[in-house]
Amino acid sequence: MVTPKVEDYLKSIYRLQDRDTPAMTAEVAAAMGVKPPTVTAMLQRMADDGLVHYQRYQGAQLTDRGEKGALKVLRNHRLLELFLTEELGYDWAEVHDEADVLEHHLSETLVERIEALLGSPAVDPHGEPIPTADLEIRECETQQSLAKCQEGTVAVVSEVRESSADVLSYLAKAGISLGTELEVVETAPFGMITCKVRTTEKPLSLPTDVAAEIYVSRPAEPAENERREYNEA
Amino acid sequence: MVTPKVEDYLKSIYRLQDRDTPAMTAEVAAAMGVKPPTVTAMLQRMADDGLVHYQRYQGAQLTDRGEKGALKVLRNHRLLELFLTEELGYDWAEVHDEADVLEHHLSETLVERIEALLGSPAVDPHGEPIPTADLEIRECETQQSLAKCQEGTVAVVSEVRESSADVLSYLAKAGISLGTELEVVETAPFGMITCKVRTTEKPLSLPTDVAAEIYVSRPAEPAENERREYNEA
DNA sequence: GCTTTTGTTTAGACGTATCTAAATCATGTT
DNA sequence: AACATGATTTAGATACGTCTAAACAAAAGC
Incomplete structure (x- = not known):
């Protein structure tokens, strides 16, 4: 009943919806690379199956079941990404596409x-949190988008929500990875x-939409001199 | 064009066909767990796509392209089986079902x-040969089915062509694995x-149809005394 | 408040993969 | 050689997932 395609829609809606703003048909269509009528048809089916709340012209929001489904796929995806980097020598730019396919085909056993x-990791190679086996997820609250940082801010890269292999490769080549310390100049x-x-x-100059996907947190050790200088600049 | 389902049909036909005896509709239907009309429809499509030679009422045989396709899937399957046992602690009874799903979703890169x-292994956990990257396969000629061994034969298990998890578990519990020395009593x-x-x-008593899937070869070191005794008995 | 624009949905179509029921072919028996 | 049997194929249906073209609703503009 929850096919791979349905899982993809669950993922998209999960990312697009907000507490009180549903994911709109056009947004989902753009995210999925399909035309709006396709989305309408799919949302109707998913509503019948109890995966989304949907009313014509009003977009869709995940039900509890739908959210569980989305988190399960996200869990598979992120565990796979880490597995591919740790065990098979992939780098963070390559893992996304591979995981996007495989995430739909793992047995419970294999995931475990x-x-x-x-070792029950908390985050994937991009710093994104991995849902636990009982589908709990803790978004990190102490981090902030690089796009919203003031000039002079010094912070450490803690997450890169970017799925484009090209952009990730570029960032890696530019010296950016998890833990990299940046100063906004x-x-x-x-x-x-x-x-x-x-x-x-x-x-390193970046367009705002790329910077928006880079999340940073305050440097960990404010005791050191250099770091304090930058924070107070 | 070659969907996962088509790949499954390619595998089935590969196993069922013989040099000059094509795979018949009913056989494929049984192997795939579908009804004959489904197979007819599929064979017609696969013939259009140049994957099989097919004529109404005469069954199907793989074309060169079809055989390449089958070998690619077989390669993926067997590499996966070994990967799951070596890297993820699976035993030989569990790997089949998992590999049957994943085999259709591996990128070239991942397989490599x-x-x-x-380490470019030659055989999977059941002793079945793994096709090379250029889709060559060498069936082992020096082995023989256990079902065809004479009483008194002593031989070493070199391959178990059995996909049932239950049977494989049973065999393992009975002490049979690759390399086990058996005497036919x-x-x-x-x-x-x-x-x-x-x-x-x-x-250990086995029905002939199970024994038929167990392949053995002559013990490797005929120099040892005990072994010679048995060979000459 | 009416209208235009934009976004969404319906209607109708197609390809994949499957089914059941009915028609057809091939073959072995008499 | 005709026939009965069994295997195979055709016909027609269904669910998934997608499309285009046309109808429709909601929001924005005047």
């Missing part, structure tokens, strides 16, 4: 064994933000 | 990495064969 092999008025990568001291 | 990680006239497992000295 992968999780055990990896300029926010231009035309949707661009420039940072300095603190390990290489190299400047 | 799994193969490299395993009796072939009963009602389709049963009794062996002695040489490590445990325990007797």
